[in-house]
Amino acid sequence: MLPFLRSDLDLIRAYKAHPGSNTSQPVASTIDRLDTNESPYNLPSELKQKLAWTYQEVIESNRYPDAGHEELKAKIAEYVNESANTNITGANISVGNGSDEIIRSILIATCVGNEGSILVANPTFGVYAIFAQTLGIPVISLERSPLNFEMDLAAAQLAITQTQSPPIRVVFVVHPNSPTGNALTTNELAWLQSLPAHILVVVDEAYFEFSQNTVVNQLAQRPNWLILRTFSKAFRLAAHRVGYAIAHPAVISALEKIRLPYNLPTFSIAAALVALQHRQLLLNVIPQLLAERVKLTHNLAQHPALQVWESAANFIYLQLKTKSSCTEELLNLVNEQLKAKGTIVRHISGGLRITVGSPDENQRTLDRLEAALSLLTPISF
Incomplete structure (x- = not known):
């Protein structure tokens, strides 16, 4: 060492x-x-050709990317509103270099400096725990039921009550979970809804386009909830690394303070905009x-x-x-x-x-x- x-x-x-x-x-x-x-x-060849033209004729490689992502945020909000009866705007959106960057920003905004710990139920997406550890944040890990991979809610509630130094500040869940594929149950959702306002609930909907099951309509009543989504799966843009968070404007404002400047390359922004413009073609x-x-x-x-x-x-x-x-x-x-x-x-x-x-x-x-x-x-x- x-x-x-x-x-x-x-x-x-x-x-x-x-x-x-x-x-x-x-x-x-x-x-x-x-x-x-x-x-x-x-990506279909016609969209690749469109992006090639954009790179050739529109993008100035000697200029920094759009630092605020305002156009992309507005288009993402439009897409999110199609999936639920919501009134999401660009103020509810933060865009990251993949969801990974946003996860790291969430941890910095909530737990760094011995301010908090996180709760995860394994097996689940390993990045939550790994990123927390790299930042010196304690990870409280629970085991899921081997019968159906549901969370042990009694153990989770006990962990919330007993973990005090530092207290649990963030609960991470994936909906549907990876690697097991199960969606959040009614009981799990009810427990998440019962959590106090000082705990941030992060619901990772990376696979929303396949499940068509979202909790985005919970955000209006729950400013302590945040939803993660990505362009890497259904939108076929894994190479471009574009993810986004949907949350209360105050949460988004905190994430915007922490994210790196110019965090998305101009070509990735262009690719995400083209994908949203042609979403029916990509999602069909x-x-x-x-x-x-x-x-x-x-x-x-x-x-x-x-x-x-x-x-x-x-x-x-x-x-x-x-x-x-x-x-x-x-x-x-x-x-x-x-x-x-x-x-x-x-x-x-x-x-x-x-x-x-x-x-x-x-x-x-x-x-x-x-x-x-x-x-x-x-x-x-």
Whole structure:
């Protein structure tokens, strides 16, 4: 450890966005990247041509980007209002370099300096805890039910009551959750609604376009709620890193104080505006992806070794039915076999998370997973 680095950095693991890209085995020349829940479809060529023209004729590369994002915020607000009976404006929006930047800004605005800790229910999106740790913020972690991945609300309430030094300032939930795919239940929503005003409730709706289930209509009555969304999934702009927060103007004002100046490149802003302008074109593949999700879930569930969970997102989470001391080793073997054939999925939290891909990718997933499982001895299950 270098003497000028924080001593606790040895205890923090870096978030690996593409863990499947590191493999000790040869990987097929054609790779199905089904590990990060991206859309399997690129931008349509006509939109790429439009962006190319914008870069050539409109964007001045020698000038800084739009620092205020006013046009983009207004267009995002217009889109958000289509998803619920709300009156969101640009004052309710903050835009970040992916949702990750906004998560970090939330932590800085609420908990840094021993002001607060955060509560998460695992398994869930690992960035919340990792970013908190990098900022020296305590993380209170609860385990979800292994039966349905619901939060243990009694344990969560006890944590809220007992954690005082520092107190819990932020509760992070994903709706639907990653990696498990389950949406917030009525009881979970009721508990979140019961939390006092000094606790910020962050509802990450990264997969809203697939679930069509949002809590954005809660914001008018709950200034201590914030919703995260992204252009990286359904809008096919993962390479451009555009995320946004929807919240009370006072919360947005705090985030605006903290975010880095010129945090979004001009080309990313242009791409997000084009995507919103042509959202019907981009989102019209979602019914097909949902149909593929149903087909993939049904076919995987036929395998006697697999427990496959229903998902409200664009991915599927599965586990081995029989749990043993070597379950993780078996999952790792399956994962390595898939990688060797060219299918990259996410081995996480005692299971495999598989992005729903194109029909061809999904068929290869089924074939390769069947082959990988056949290599394991029957006694393994």
